[in-house]
Amino acid sequence: MIRTRNALPLFLVALALVLPPASGPAHAGQANRAESPLSPPVPEGRDPGLWAFMSSYLEALHERSPEWIGPTFNDERFNDRLGDVSAAAQEAWLERITAMRLELDRMPADRFSEPDRLDHDLLRHELDRQIAGAPFQTWQMPVNSQGGPQVWLPQLGDRVTMSTDKHRRDYLQRLKQIPIVVGDTIDNMRLGMLAGRVPPRAAVEPAVDQAMTQANPEYRREPENSPFYRPFLTIDQDSELARDARLVIADLIVPVYQELALFLQNEYLPACRDSVGISEGVDGPAAYDHALVVHTTLPDATAESIHQTGREQVARIRAEMMEVIARTDWEGNNAAWNSQNEKFLAFVDYLRTDPRFYFTEPEDLLNAYKIASKDIDAEMPRLFRRLPRLSYGVRAIPTFAARAAPTAYYYRGSLEAGIPAWFMANLTNLHQRPKYDIIALTLHEGVPGHHHQIALAQELENQHPLRAVFGFTAFVEGWALYAELLGLEVGGPPGKGLYADPYDDFGRLNFEMWRALRLVVDTGIHAMGWTRQDAIDIMTANSALTPHNITAEVDRYIGWPGQATGYMMGQLKIRELRARAEQRLGDRFDLRSFHDALLDAGAIPLPVLEAKIDRWIADQN
Numbered sequence: 001m002i003r004t005r006n007a008l009p010l011f012l013v014a015l016a017l018v019l020p021p022a023s024g025p026a027h028a029g030q031a032n033r034a035e036s037p038l039s040p041p042v043p044e045g046r047d048p049g050l051w052a053f054m055s056s057y058l059e060a061l062h063e064r065s066p067e068w069i070g071p072t073f074n075d076e077r078f079n080d081r082l083g084d085v086s087a088a089a090q091e092a093w094l095e096r097i098t099a100m101r102l103e104l105d106r107m108p109a110d111r112f113s114e115p116d117r118l119d120h121d122l123l124r125h126e127l128d129r130q131i132a133g134a135p136f137q138t139w140q141m142p143v144n145s146q147g148g149p150q151v152w153l154p155q156l157g158d159r160v161t162m163s164t165d166k167h168r169r170d171y172l173q174r175l176k177q178i179p180i181v182v183g184d185t186i187d188n189m190r191l192g193m194l195a196g197r198v199p200p201r202a203a204v205e206p207a208v209d210q211a212m213t214q215a216n217p218e219y220r221r222e223p224e225n226s227p228f229y230r231p232f233l234t235i236d237q238d239s240e241l242a243r244d245a246r247l248v249i250a251d252l253i254v255p256v257y258q259e260l261a262l263f264l265q266n267e268y269l270p271a272c273r274d275s276v277g278i279s280e281g282v283d284g285p286a287a288y289d290h291a292l293v294v295h296t297t298l299p300d301a302t303a304e305s306i307h308q309t310g311r312e313q314v315a316r317i318r319a320e321m322m323e324v325i326a327r328t329d330w331e332g333n334n335a336a337w338n339s340q341n342e343k344f345l346a347f348v349d350y351l352r353t354d355p356r357f358y359f360t361e362p363e364d365l366l367n368a369y370k371i372a373s374k375d376i377d378a379e380m381p382r383l384f385r386r387l388p389r390l391s392y393g394v395r396a397i398p399t400f401a402a403r404a405a406p407t408a409y410y411y412r413g414s415l416e417a418g419i420p421a422w423f424m425a426n427l428t429n430l431h432q433r434p435k436y437d438i439i440a441l442t443l444h445e446g447v448p449g450h451h452h453q454i455a456l457a458q459e460l461e462n463q464h465p466l467r468a469v470f471g472f473t474a475f476v477e478g479w480a481l482y483a484e485l486l487g488l489e490v491g492g493p494p495g496k497g498l499y500a501d502p503y504d505d506f507g508r509l510n511f512e513m514w515r516a517l518r519l520v521v522d523t524g525i526h527a528m529g530w531t532r533q534d535a536i537d538i539m540t541a542n543s544a545l546t547p548h549n550i551t552a553e554v555d556r557y558i559g560w561p562g563q564a565t566g567y568m569m570g571q572l573k574i575r576e577l578r579a580r581a582e583q584r585l586g587d588r589f590d591l592r593s594f595h596d597a598l599l600d601a602g603a604i605p606l607p608v609l610e611a612k613i614d615r616w617i618a619d620q621n
Contacts, residue, residue: 037073037416038062043462047116050107051464053100054119058466060096064089067174071160072458073465074416079160080173086184087191090139094131101127115463118601118608122470125605129294136287140192141199142185143264144559145206145404149182150260154214154227155398161417162231168241171231175248179256186263193271196282201272202532203559204264206404211261213400215254223249227398277526278561288526291562295473296569297605303527306565310519313568314542317513318344324509327502348544357434357503362396362427368435369394369425372442376498379490383448385592386600388455390414392421392446402428406556407549408441410450412458421451432548436507439498440484444511448595449483450476457602467602473563475603478570481515484508485575489591510544514553515571517542518564521554526561573606574598577613584617 039055042048062069066078083089104127109120142148156174161167192198219226223246224233232245279285292301322340325347326333332350337343351357359365373394380387390413397405405426413421423445426433443449453476458468487498487508499505517539524530524538535554539545545553557564577598582589597616604612 036077037075038069038465040465045113045115047107047112050112050116050120053103053107054123054464054466057100057123058464058469060100061466061469064093067156067160069469071417071419072412072414072469074161074414074418076161076167076170079167079170082174082177082181084184085139085142085181085188087139087188090137094134097127097130101131118604118612119464119467121608122467122604125297125608126470133290133294136283136290137192137195137197140188140195140197142188143207143268144199144203145210146203146556146559148207148210149178149185150207150211150214150257151401153178153181154400157228157231159411159419161419163418165235165241168231168235168245172241172245172248175228175245175253179252182256182260186260189263189268193268198268198272198281200276200558201269201274202276202555204269204272206555208261208264208269210400210404211257211264215258215261217254219254220250223247223254226253227400228253276532276558277529279526280529285527288561291526292565295562295566297472297474297566297607298569299607301565301569303523306519306569307523307528309572310516310521310523310568313516313572314513314520317509317516318542321506321509321513324502324506328506345541351434351436351503351506351544352546357436358431359433359435360430362430365427365430365433366394366396366425368438369423369442372438373423373446375491376442376447376487379498380447380452382490383486383592384452384595386456386596388452388459390421390451390455390458392423392451392455394423394425394446396427397424399428402426404552404555406552407433407437408445410445410454412451412454415455415458421455423451429548432546434507434544434546436501436503437511438507439487439504440508440511443484443487443498444480447483448486449480452483453479453599453603456599460600460602463602471603472605473566474570474573474606475609476570477567478572478574478606479598481512481567481571482574484511485571506544513543514539514545515564515568518553518557519568522557522562522564525554525557532558570606573610577610581613581617585620588620 036059038058042051058069062075062078065083066081067083070076070078101124104120104124107120109117112120143150157171160171162171189198214226214228216226223229224237226249228249229245232242235242273281275281278288278291281287288303292303292306293299296306322344325344328347330347330350332343332346335343337346359368373392392413396402397409408423408425411422411424413419423442445451454471457470460467485508488495489497491498492500496505499508521530521535521539525532525535532554535557536550539550539554540547543550578594581594594616597613598609601612
């Protein structure tokens with residue numbers, strides 16, 4: 001999973017241009033574009049008008065979310081600013097993109113080259129979905145267990161360059177703006193309360209503890225222990241800059257997070273819904289219909305069709321799981337069972353309870369991810385002709401965020417800014433983090449999954465840099481889920497690859513089952529009146545996910561409607577396209593070239609991807 005936005009940082013990530021809902025000061029757009037890496041020269045053969053439009057849009061995104069766009073392109077002009085999340089900024093942004101959408105329609109798209117036509121179509125898709133989603137005013141529900149200023153702001157210091165005192169002074173200016181951002185966030189939630197637009201209580205409850213963590217009284221006495229202070233630990237602690245940072249944390253940041261925690265506990269939670277489905281909220285089923293189209297990028301996606309697809313995939317994967325169970329050393333393989341279901345549940349109980357499958361020290365789990373990452377790196381040339389230049393590492397999710405965080409997620413980096421990408425691993429609750437998940441999870445978050453795809457998108461040549469920030473859930477997460485399957489093709493015996501150990505292979509299938517169940521559970525919760533317990537029960541009965549992971553995942557689906565459907569829908573489309581290419585090309589099919597063709601335009605909607613691959617197949621003939 002990717003973290004790339006305010007309410008979901010990157011819950012970023014989808015990186016679907018779901019950036020922090022903000023808009024910078026009006027004068028920001030007056031910056032000298034000639035000095036900006038966001039406005040490169042027009043390449044030969046590209047339409048100057050469209051290129052200028054893309055530069056303007058990327059500049060607008062930078063003004064709106066400087067803390068995310070700036071580091072991506074090593075653009076430090078707005079390093080001392082946080083984005084404006086106020087209600088007025090939301091209205092101004094809608095007016096701005098509405099005007100830009102009209103400008104797009106006035107362009108002579110019928111005369112564009114193929115690259116320009118693709119960019120034009122992507123811009124229309126992106127702006128249309130933002131405009132279509134505006135009536136649902138999701139910015140009035142900016143806080144849940146997955147994101148909000150209590151999650152993404154404490155990690156900001158780790159996401160930007162900190163090599164000079166200028167960087168730290170700019171960061172200090174951002175710290176001074178945190179009370180404004182948190183205050184505007186509270187105001188937005190109050191507007192939502194007045195409109196009846198509030199999230200389920202279950203999605204918000206963990207955010208109270210997250211906010212209280214940043215309001216820790218210890219940070220007033222010893223601000224150097226706060227995560228906000230980390231960038232200043234490497235400088236002279238008696239310097240004016242270090243003293244100012246401690247004062248800002250003690251006198252501004254700790255009190256405003258205390259205010260946020262008290263607001264959430266005393267005002268917001270009592271106003272939140274007991275129901276869990278978005279269709280039961282003030283915006284009704286239309287809000288979920290829109291979420292499905294956004295996250296699957298399929299214009300004809302419906303809750304009913306996605307739910308049925310999920311049911312079919314659950315049945316397929318369950319049958320494959322039983323075959324893998326038979327290859328393990330589990331003693332239960334020799335027992336007589338009344339049914340296959342009884343055998344499956346007994347095996348799952350064995351996986352959940354036997355100590356052999358769990359580490360006892362966080363560092364051991366972290367090292368296991370690092371070793372797996374290094375092993376997989378060596379296999380990449382077998383799958384691709386082109387590899388990204390940007391490196392990535394593995395690190396722990398901060399403790400304050402880990403309690404409500406998923407098993408792992410990915411933070412993109414920037415070659416230009418000297419920031420590595422990170423596979424972020426959850427090292428809490430070790431008895432809930434089985435060893436047999438490691439291979440599939442590493443393939444998903446690192447390479448050939450998120451890091452490979454996103455880093456390549458950032459290094460696209462002869463493309464506008466705007467394309468590097470497009471990130472449609474179905475493409476990005478569908479690719480990462482498909483990447484888990486690629487472990488079968490490298491690193492070990494034919495047909496087993498990195499999953500030669502049947503327990504690791506079961507872990508792969510368990511992850512695939514997890515994503516199939518998402519199709520069933522997400523639609524069940526948000527369109528079919530399911531309760532939270534209904535969702536927990538079906539995931540418990542059909543997967544080996546641990547109880548902690550299941551409840552954390554269900555709460556995530558409650559707080560992020562539709563997003564979970566993008567994974568399997570995207571993977572199924574990619575598998576369909578590969579099968580089509582293999583069937584039509586026969587012996588001329590080259591896997592490495594196919595993979596490069598899938599990724600060489602960055603993240604794109606699934607219908608656009610299908611048309612692109614069909615053209616690629618035709619070109620091979």
